[in-house]
Amino acid sequence: MMTTAYTPDMSLITDDVHPALGHWELPHFAEEHELPPRDGAPGQERVIQFREALREAMSEEMRRDQRIFLCGEEVAQYNGAYKVSQGMLEEFGEKRIIDTPISENGFAGMAIGAAMMGLKPIVEFMSWSFSLVAADPILNNAPKMLYMSGGQWGCPIVFRGNDGAGGQLGSTHSWCVEGLYANIPGLKMVIPSNPYDAKGLLKTAIRDPDPVFFLESERMLGDRAHVPAEEYYIPFGRARRVREGDACTLVSWGRPVNFCIEACEKLAENGIECDLLDMRTIRPLDIDSIVASLKKTGRVVVVDQSWPFGSVASETITQICEHGFDWLDSAPVRVNTRDVPTPYARGLEHAYLPNAERVVEAVLRIVEV
Amino acid sequence: MTQATSKPRNADTARLSDALPNETLLKWLYDMQLIREFEARTMQMYQQAKIGGFCHIYSGQEASAVGCTAAVNHDDPIVLAYRDHGHALARGMHPAACMAEMFGKLAGCAKGKGGSMHMFDKPNWLFGGHGIVSAQTPLGTGLAFACRYQWEVMETAKKRVCLTFLGDGAIDQGAFHEAQNLASVFGIPVIYIIENNGYSMGTAIHRHTANCDRLTMRGESYGIKSIEVDGLDIRNVYDQMKPLVDECRDLQRPGFVDLKTYRYQGHSMSDPQKYRTKDEVESFKERDSIANLAAHLMAQEDDGGRGCLTEDDWNTMQKDIRQIVMDAVAFAEQAADPDPEKELSTDTYALPMKNLSPSENYSHGTKNPLL
Numbered sequence: 001m002m003t004t005a006y007t008p009d010m011s012l013i014t015d016d017v018h019p020a021l022g023h024w025e026l027p028h029f030a031e032e033h034e035l036p037p038r039d040g041a042p043g044q045e046r047v048i049q050f051r052e053a054l055r056e057a058m059s060e061e062m063r064r065d066q067r068i069f070l071c072g073e074e075v076a077q078y079n080g081a082y083k084v085s086q087g088m089l090e091e092f093g094e095k096r097i098i099d100t101p102i103s104e105n106g107f108a109g110m111a112i113g114a115a116m117m118g119l120k121p122i123v124e125f126m127s128w129s130f131s132l133v134a135a136d137p138i139l140n141n142a143p144k145m146l147y148m149s150g151g152q153w154g155c156p157i158v159f160r161g162n163d164g165a166g167g168q169l170g171s172t173h174s175w176c177v178e179g180l181y182a183n184i185p186g187l188k189m190v191i192p193s194n195p196y197d198a199k200g201l202l203k204t205a206i207r208d209p210d211p212v213f214f215l216e217s218e219r220m221l222g223d224r225a226h227v228p229a230e231e232y233y234i235p236f237g238r239a240r241r242v243r244e245g246d247a248c249t250l251v252s253w254g255r256p257v258n259f260c261i262e263a264c265e266k267l268a269e270n271g272i273e274c275d276l277l278d279m280r281t282i283r284p285l286d287i288d289s290i291v292a293s294l295k296k297t298g299r300v301v302v303v304d305q306s307w308p309f310g311s312v313a314s315e316t317i318t319q320i321c322e323h324g325f326d327w328l329d330s331a332p333v334r335v336n337t338r339d340v341p342t343p344y345a346r347g348l349e350h351a352y353l354p355n356a357e358r359v360v361e362a363v364l365r366i367v368e369v
Numbered sequence: 370m371t372q373a374t375s376k377p378r379n380a381d382t383a384r385l386s387d388a389l390p391n392e393t394l395l396k397w398l399y400d401m402q403l404i405r406e407f408e409a410r411t412m413q414m415y416q417q418a419k420i421g422g423f424c425h426i427y428s429g430q431e432a433s434a435v436g437c438t439a440a441v442n443h444d445d446p447i448v449l450a451y452r453d454h455g456h457a458l459a460r461g462m463h464p465a466a467c468m469a470e471m472f473g474k475l476a477g478c479a480k481g482k483g484g485s486m487h488m489f490d491k492p493n494w495l496f497g498g499h500g501i502v503s504a505q506t507p508l509g510t511g512l513a514f515a516c517r518y519q520w521e522v523m524e525t526a527k528k529r530v531c532l533t534f535l536g537d538g539a540i541d542q543g544a545f546h547e548a549q550n551l552a553s554v555f556g557i558p559v560i561y562i563i564e565n566n567g568y569s570m571g572t573a574i575h576r577h578t579a580n581c582d583r584l585t586m587r588g589e590s591y592g593i594k595s596i597e598v599d600g601l602d603i604r605n606v607y608d609q610m611k612p613l614v615d616e617c618r619d620l621q622r623p624g625f626v627d628l629k630t631y632r633y634q635g636h637s638m639s640d641p642q643k644y645r646t647k648d649e650v651e652s653f654k655e656r657d658s659i660a661n662l663a664a665h666l667m668a669q670e671d672d673g674g675r676g677c678l679t680e681d682d683w684n685t686m687q688k689d690i691r692q693i694v695m696d697a698v699a700f701a702e703q704a705a706d707p708d709p710e711k712e713l714s715t716d717t718y719a720l721p722m723k724n725l726s727p728s729e730n731y732s733h734g735t736k737n738p739l740l
Contacts (some may be wrong), residue, residue: 117446315727
């Protein structure tokens with residue numbers, strides 16, 4: 001076959017990253033014990049909001065790499081609909097912090113084209129609910145580009161925004177897209193539950209050469225915690241043990257992790273200590289840590305804020321059955337949102353979502369007291 | 370019919386393409402004939418079930434791909450719809466890589482993972498054929514956005530433009546309207562080339578789009594410089610495209626082209642073509658772009674031609690091309706199939722990790738033959 005004059009510099013290609021991406025600088029992905037302490041030294045805490053942690057991650061990476069830009073509705077002059085990108089326009093200018101029209105299909109597709117051409121876009125969806133009108137570019141193009149080009153072009157891009165019920169927003173604005181989108185090979189999916197992880201995981205997402213779907217929650221953006229000023233990268237596919245116990249394994253990700261913490265506290269009052277795992281990423285899914293915990297507890301409850309049918313919870317439980325069947329002392333249990341469109345009324349919405357009471361009830365169903 | 374209505378130009382009028390050397394126009398003739406011949410064999414191979422899936426033939430539209438490509442630089446990105454074999458060849462993809470892809474072979478341009486509708490060629494800045502109608506229009510806008518960004522923000526590249534090809538069926542999709550709006554608001558150097566062959570699959574243009582006689586109004590309504598081009602005359606395509614490309618490059622602005630053309634074959638290989646008459650097809654074949662260019666190159670200068678091609682030269686060129694395409698078919702026939710063990714789960718992730726999938730252990734796979 002005829003060869004062309006184009007000769008990529010193969011010496012720059014690392015073993016880790018596909019040749020399609022050429023030279024790609026991967027950060028050091030720390031093991032859990034190498035990460036900076038989650039709690040600041042007494043009196044030295046640096047308590048910031050979840051949204052500030054996200055901003056810090058983006059800004060640190062943008063200072064390092066000019067290929068990165070942020071685009072989305074109201075991210076620039078308005079300072080972000082949820083103030084995640086506050087002040088970034090001032091620092092990086094309008095060529096890198098870009099207000100888009102309300103045109104998700106258009107700007108998501110545009111960003112994917114830019115990623116193919118060698119840039120590293122961060123696309124903010126004001127809500128992942130709005131990503132549904134961009135389904136073709138984000139599902140049919142971004143995750144498949146490397147494959148259908150036979151390894152010629154990848155798509156290094158981060159899509160991020162609010163996922164899940166925001167508080168009486170009604171049916172169309174309360175989507176949990178993980179149930180739909182996690183189905184698709186070629187993408188990675190990250191769902192942080194706290195400010196510390198949000199920073200470390202978003203930095204990793206930006207440095208990752210694959211399309212990363214980063215799901216935040218409007219209800220957590222104001223959460224405050226110690227976040228180290230230093231740079232750190234939390235590796236994908238490593239769950240964090242939030243609480244240690246041997247009565248039951250609790251598996252969750254994103255906002256429901258906080259419901260699980262509340263549930264664990266209530267259960268502990270009755271002497272039931274749960275092993276709580278925060279998965280942090282859905283693709284990859286750290287099934288190894290789940291099985292390791294299961295060997296200790298023999299019981300598992302999976303808490304997922306998306307609908308139950310064909311959900312990430314069902315996938316997790318399937319994998320638990322495949323890899324940990326012998327250690328199960330009872331059938332795995334899932335706690336999802338109820339299987340109806342998201343209601344508006346406060347009381348209905350509360351009953352619809354997973355919450356601490358429902359988690360407690362699920363654990364009590366399978367734990368022998 | 371609303372196709373290709375512009376009048377033949379006066380032979381005395383100076384044309385931009387007249388300043389080009391004979392070799393350039395001979396290359397155009399060669400490339401157009403290569404596409405014509407390639408597509409003839411493609412149909413044959415499809416009928417023999419050597420090629421599967423959907424397959425869309427470009428015959429009749431050659432002047433568009435070759436003429437538009439001639440108006441840009443090699444490092445100006447191009448993105449396409451699914452009727453993409455012609456552009457791939459015009460951009461310089463080896464016919465064997467293109468044919469092998471349709472045969473689903475590892476030596477194909479996408480290692481047999483793309484197929485007829487997904488011709489990608491990185492060394493030739495060809496960002497793929499795309500299967501979903503109009504999906505490539507936001508992508509092309511993004512390619513051009515990156516071109517401007519690399520020039521303006523990163524200062525690592527000179528000014529470039531992106532050619533984004535779409536059919537007239539694609540102009541009805543919302544994605545295209547969103548793309549045009551973004552391109553105009555942001556000042557993005559993307560040129561949308563509507564290869565207007567008069568049919569959205571089997572639906573004639575007056576039945577699928579409003580104001581079909583004045584498509585340029587669409588572009589203009591977004592503040593985009595918009596032109597109409599007789600796409601059957603390749604010299605005319607170049608004459609009109611080159612100034613538009615230069616302007617869009619210089620001003621970093623988008624462009625819109627209603628390029629009137631005609632496809633000789635059905636929408637895809639499975640199209641019985643009940644929606645048009647044989648007479649209509651024949652009337653366009655009388656204005657065939659390849660025959661016309663050959664006639665121009667053979668005519669003497671006194672007759673407004675170039676006199677740089679003899680009947681014998683032309684026959685030899687056609688014979689050579691026939692052989693090249695036969696070789697491409699032979700190459701594709703004997704090329705190895707991708708081994709499912711080795712190739713099925715490769716090229717899915719650029720950075721594979723453990724536990725990404727319950728069924729796959731991803732890896733990188735063999736290097737793409739074009740890289």
